[in-house]
Amino acid sequence: MKYLYPVAATLAAVIALPAAAQETAPPKAVTVTGSVALVSDYRLRGVSQTDEEAAIQGGITIAHESGIYVGAWASNLAGWGTFGGSNMELDLIGGYKVPVGGGALDVGLTWYMYPGGASKTDFAEPFAKLSGTIGPVNLLAGVAYAPKQQALGKYYNSGAAYATGIPNNPGKKNDNLYLWGDFSSAVPNTPLTAKAHIGYSSGNSGLGPNGTSAAPTGKYWDWMLGADYAIKGTPLTLGIAYVDTDITKRESAYLQPNFSSTKDGSSIAASQVVFALTAAF
Numbered sequence: 001m002k003y004l005y006p007v008a009a010t011l012a013a014v015i016a017l018p019a020a021a022q023e024t025a026p027p028k029a030v031t032v033t034g035s036v037a038l039v040s041d042y043r044l045r046g047v048s049q050t051d052e053e054a055a056i057q058g059g060i061t062i063a064h065e066s067g068i069y070v071g072a073w074a075s076n077l078a079g080w081g082t083f084g085g086s087n088m089e090l091d092l093i094g095g096y097k098v099p100v101g102g103g104a105l106d107v108g109l110t111w112y113m114y115p116g117g118a119s120k121t122d123f124a125e126p127f128a129k130l131s132g133t134i135g136p137v138n139l140l141a142g143v144a145y146a147p148k149q150q151a152l153g154k155y156y157n158s159g160a161a162y163a164t165g166i167p168n169n170p171g172k173k174n175d176n177l178y179l180w181g182d183f184s185s186a187v188p189n190t191p192l193t194a195k196a197h198i199g200y201s202s203g204n205s206g207l208g209p210n211g212t213s214a215a216p217t218g219k220y221w222d223w224m225l226g227a228d229y230a231i232k233g234t235p236l237t238l239g240i241a242y243v244d245t246d247i248t249k250r251e252s253a254y255l256q257p258n259f260s261s262t263k264d265g266s267s268i269a270a271s272q273v274v275f276a277l278t279a280a281f
Contacts (some may be wrong), residue, residue, distance in 0.1 A: 019132055027065065027067075034060035037278040042075050045178065045214075046222025046245035048268040049081025049089070052261050064092045070094045077114075079267060080268055084118025084210035090263075095127075103132025103139075110144070113152075123151040125176070140182040146174040146203075152214055154206035158254045162207050169206075176214045178201030191232060195241070197224040211258045216269065217251045226274075239276040245269045 024279040040047055042055040042229040049055075059073035071093040076168065084138065095108020106129040132139055145154060154170035156162040180199035187194055198221070205218025226241030229239040252259050261268055 004161070005214055011174050021144070029065050032060065032129070033063070033281070034058065035278055035280045037276055040275040042081070043080070044273060045201055046220075046224075046243060046247075046269055047080065047216060048261070048272070049075070049077050049079075051079030051081075052263065052266070052268060052272065053078055060111065061093075065094050067098045068094075071074060076175075079262055080120055080212055082117065083114040083121040083212060086114035086117025086121065088115055090115055100127070100130070101132065105130055112118065116184050120150045120209045123149045123200065123214075137183060137185045142178075143178050144178045144180075144181075146176040146214070148175045148208060150174050152204050154204045154213075155209045156207035156211070159256050160254075160265065162211050162258070167209070174204040176201070178202075178215075187227075191230045192262050193228045193230070195224075195226050195228065197222075207258070213255075216255060216259065220251075220269075221246045235280045236279070237276075237278045239274075239278065241274045241276075242271065243274055244271040 008078040023183040035154055037057045038059060039055050041052050042050045042057065053059065055075050055077075055275060057073070057075040061069055061071035062070035072091065073091045075089050077083075077089055084223065090113040092111040093108060095106055097104055099105075106126070109124060109126045111124050112122060123146055123210065125144050127142060127144040131141075150171065150173055151173045153169070154165040154174055154209060155169055155172055157168045161168050177203050178199060180197065182195070182197050184195040185191055186192070200219075200221055201215040202219050203215030205215070220270045222243070223246045224241050224243045226239060229238040231234075231238065247267070248266060250269060257265075259268060260266065
């Protein structure tokens with residue numbers, strides 16, 4: 001369910017049922033699916049939310065045959081992603097998915113929560129996704145728009161202002177737009193699936209109430225190229241992905257030191273190779 005950014009290969013392995021069981025078993029009115037993953041870095045829209053360190057993530061989805069579903073997804077956090085103290089992100093998700101042509105339309109809302117974090121951290125983001133196939137390629141186009149909320153507000157115009165602890169624009173509200181496309185295709189005669197992602201963010205060009213921002217430099221691109229390896233006979237998938245953004249050091253200068261890794265001072269939006277081990281159920 002975590003569609004925010006498929007860095008760290010959150011694509012789950014599918015457990016195939018015997019053909020005879022598929023033919024005789026009636027469809028279930030309610031299905032429960034989920035996954036647990038260990039990733040080398042949690043990248044949200046190209047930006048590390050774990051200070052370039054590992055994360056444990058998990059999600060569960062309960063879907064009704066009508067197309068209505070609810071779900072939850074969680075990950076540990078560090079550094080930029082902590083929103084003033086929280087070391088956890090918890091996303092509550094609800095939506096409606098309906099077949100369209102040979103694909104599907106998925107419309108819903110994600111509520112981002114940071115339990116134990118500073119005030120004004122939670123925000124809501126409606127989304128719509130359209131998926132389908134062209135030949136052997138699976139395609140998905142998505143749009144997520146978070147209306148104006150304090151968690152996305154431009155409270156500080158510069159890192160220097162944030163250092164004073166006195167907001168330039170206390171109580172400011174901003175919105176955030178994210179557009180993205182995902183592509184995947186099985187590699188013939190192998191257990192490999194090639195995948196790619198590209199996304200565009202437009203939102204708050206300054207620091208938010210807790211010294212972060214959903215769109216760090218206001219407008220930027222992120223992308224990913226990678227592959228998944230399904231381990232035969234198990235629900236496990238190994239993933240590798242190259243992640244990057246077009247955020248330059250100059251563009252992110254005002255975000256310092258918040259936007260740098262606490263380990264070595266490197267940009268948390270710089271290119272990175274991310275590894276993942278995912279178990280689906």
